[in-house]
Amino acid sequence: MTDAIAYARPKYIGKSIQRLEDSRLLTGRGRYAADFQVPRMAHLAFVRSDQAYARICQIETHDAKELPGVIGIFTASDFAHIPEITAPSKMLNYHPTFCPVLARDFVRYVGEPVVAILAEDRYVGEDAAALIEIEYDPRDVAVTAREASSPNAPKLHDSLGSNTIFSRQFAAGDCVKAISDAVHVVSGQFCMTRKTSVSIEPRAYMAEFEPQKDTLTLHSATNIPGIVRDEIGRLLGLSGNKFRVVTCDVGGSFGGKGSLYPEEIIVCDLALRLERSIKYVADRMEDILSSSQAFEEEVAATLAVDENGHFTALKADILGDIGAYSIYPWTAALEPVQVASFLPGPYRIPHYTATVRGICTPKPPTGPYRGVGRPMAVFALERLVDKAAFTLGLSPTELRRRNLVGTEEFPHRIGSGIIWNRSGFHECLNAAEEAVDLPSIQAEKTSRKDKWVGVGFASYAELTGIGSRIAVAPGMPMNTGAETATIRIDATGAVSAVFAMSSHGQSLETTLAQIVAEELGVLPEDVNVIQGDTSLTPHGTGTYASRSAVIGGGVAVKATRGLLVKVKRVAATLFGVSPSDIQTGDGNIFVPNTNFAINFAEIARLVYSDMSTLPQEARETLEFQATYDPIVGTTTSATHAAVVEIDPETLLIKLRRHFVAEDCGRLINPLVVNGQVHGGVAQGIGAALLEELKFDDAGQPITATLADYLVPTSAEVPDLEVAHIETELPDSPGGFRGMGEGGTIGAPAAIANAVTDALSQLGIEVNSLPITPSKLHALIAAATKQDRQE
Amino acid sequence: MSSKTHITLTINDEPYRADVEPRMLAADFLRDELALTGTHIGCEHGVCGACTILLNGVSVRSCLLLAIQLDDAEVQTVEGLGSTREMHRIQTAFREYHALQCGFCTPGFLMTVQDILNTLPLRNDKEIRDALSGNICRCTGYDHIVKAVRSLVTERDKIANQ
Structure with missing residues (x-):
């Protein structure tokens, strides 16, 4: 056995390999x-x-x-x-x-x-x-949800009894008693204005x-x-x-x-x-x-805290402006009900009650936009947490630490019924706190007069890769929890992997190829990922809701493992060994420490074209189809930290640093994960500081161009810092969690807390986003006037 | 509206002749008449930069130009930068740094980067960010694009200093 062949099994999952879709997109040869x-x-x-x-x-x-x-x-x-x-x-x-x-x-x-x-x-x-x-x-029009929800408001749909097209209650425990018993109670009225996706295509x-x-x-x-x-x-x-x-x-979607x-x-x-x-x-x-618009909610919320700084109760009233129609298939309940579902966040809050209403207004229909409900939920809750920290005289990170679900407490059911599984809640907070040098910012706050400096944190958890037990949109009677994939080796030995998903920037041609390559033992560039064509798969819904890494990646693992069993069985017959002796890697199929080796092209020829080498019953079609349904889903968590500086003269708000510590499980491709986080954070920056669809009293849009609806450019976004925290992996095949939306979920709240911190000497709180220089000017003017009156 | 104007021009080093309606946008001319669909249209009001091309070596918005303004001009579009098998260094830098996701804004960025590498010192990230701020990318958050351009600037300056 002197010539024994040894192949190192390459590991592609976890490698920052360059994208396979890039050459066509970079040379203008993509087809939109x-x-x-x-x-x-x-x-x-x-x-x-x-x-x-x-x-x-x-x-x-x-x-x-x-x-x-x-x-x-x-x-x-x-x-x-x-x-x-x-x-x-x-x-x-x-x-x-x-x-x-x-x-x-x-x-x-x-x-x-x-x-x-x-x-x-x-x-x-x-x-x-x-x-x-x-x-x-x-x-006559009632343009805002508040106006349209009044009993005398003109009805937008004569066929409906009112403009309130849905209402729902959430209740766990006895919120009223818990709030009346509480030592500290903080409240606020929070508002996220209307946004739109603005994919560049x-x-x-x-x-x-x-x-x-x-x-x-x-x-x-x-x-x-x-x-x-x-x-x-x-x-x-x-x-x-x-x-x-x-x-x-x-060319991008972000929900639009x-x-x-x-x-x-x-x-x-x-x-x-x-x-x-x-x-x-x-x-x-x-x-x-006319593309679906987003957010536009008001949340009135109250958080009760005991003498030890533990949250005891949360109460909220959520008013969602859903526009003129309920969008297909998600329904108008998608966004506002998600606010209520996720409002309790990653914290222990024993008592929770929320009411949600969706109101029809004569504005474009709202629909999914990156983050769906959670940017508003996290903004409202994390502002309350900071208010509570201020009231208790605790640091914002300390109060979060006291209330985040502990490592030993998973699975944890929050008041809305969502169950968090083990995820790096505390690890992410600790990493964010460490990354932001709080003492030096504190020193800068007191010493600098030319800039108002502030730091803000936001912690959140989200459910990604949602399986069939839960409707992605509350009440939607459609299964979006399963994916089917077919992996095949053709007569030339080429591998194709067919999915029903639909990448629109998520890099699925690369990440799914990495998974198939790793599991099968071939090179990623040898795997042709085929997706986005309904004629090639019996069923599938698409790519949204941070599902493709979890469900698509999961089905890629399952289907490839099924195919590998077949490959090993054929090779075992060929070599006269047991299938368990066979290994694969680098495009080869071999028995370690022997001369038994064959590549995928050769085995394909033996199976499909050769009539004599293998017995007829061993020549099985090298194709495997599998379906994966995570049933519930995986818990992704993160803490964002933002550092802002405000020019007291111009009131320009500059985001100086933005740091994200996130636990999205096992990374398939760190470059791609970074890209997803960065893009999400940039949209969160837009939501926090720039983006607002405005309508006048007659319902006329007054921000209908990109010169009026401002999205972040490279000049408004700082270098983005991301730390990947990998705690215990979820039990999904591959151990992946979703990371497509998290950036947009955490960033607005962190920035709002940072701006509020920077304005602490003026006693001004940011409770409506976006916060712009002109809105800041109005807040300062109002605060100054109030001071004078006092 | 049916009267057409004759234009002759060079696109990506190839000669073209065409009869175009005076009102036809340069971007539509490239895409619909010549099937050079690598130039993308994102806003048609000069804000997003997806349709950026080089006109006589200078980056311009092809949605703010008429096709007849291309008469006698040298035009470069993304198709002239490199091929899928032999990409230009700007393109490989974008791939290395994962400076694109959906790819729709990318041709405009590549054209802009070509221009700013030729004309601006780009001494630090702030200057790079300012120079790129006329192109909107909604996917990447710009971080990877800035890194890709920074690497190209470093290469450029190293060669220049040799």
């Missing part, structure tokens, strides 16, 4: 939905409502129809055969809304599509749009009609291709053999491309009716006005 062009393709443009709430009296389309190059003008009556979009829910006290694909009789937000124009090119389509006249009879759809087979392919900028396929199929009466949804490259939209239904319907391919690409104003 707007890039698709086919012969005779027609272009869709829309006339959208310029009224917040009005009856449609008349639509005059004559001049537009006459314009050369216009193929057709369509209004609601042309789509009477398509059922209205409605999101069902199992929740009690939930009243569904019904949204026709084009506004019928009434418009309910500025930006709602009213007329669809099909033209030979988009320029002509927009010429035609300018010739269409719509006569409206405006109705606006929404885009191309419905490709294929006359050869009378089939339709929707190339969609969506992150939920399976859900879109299933629902458009239902609405238009198409099954999967006639209709598929393909995503190819998608994670719902079903009228425009994608219309391109499909018209493509089938006219037997030609149709494209629609939103411009930025359309994208801002």
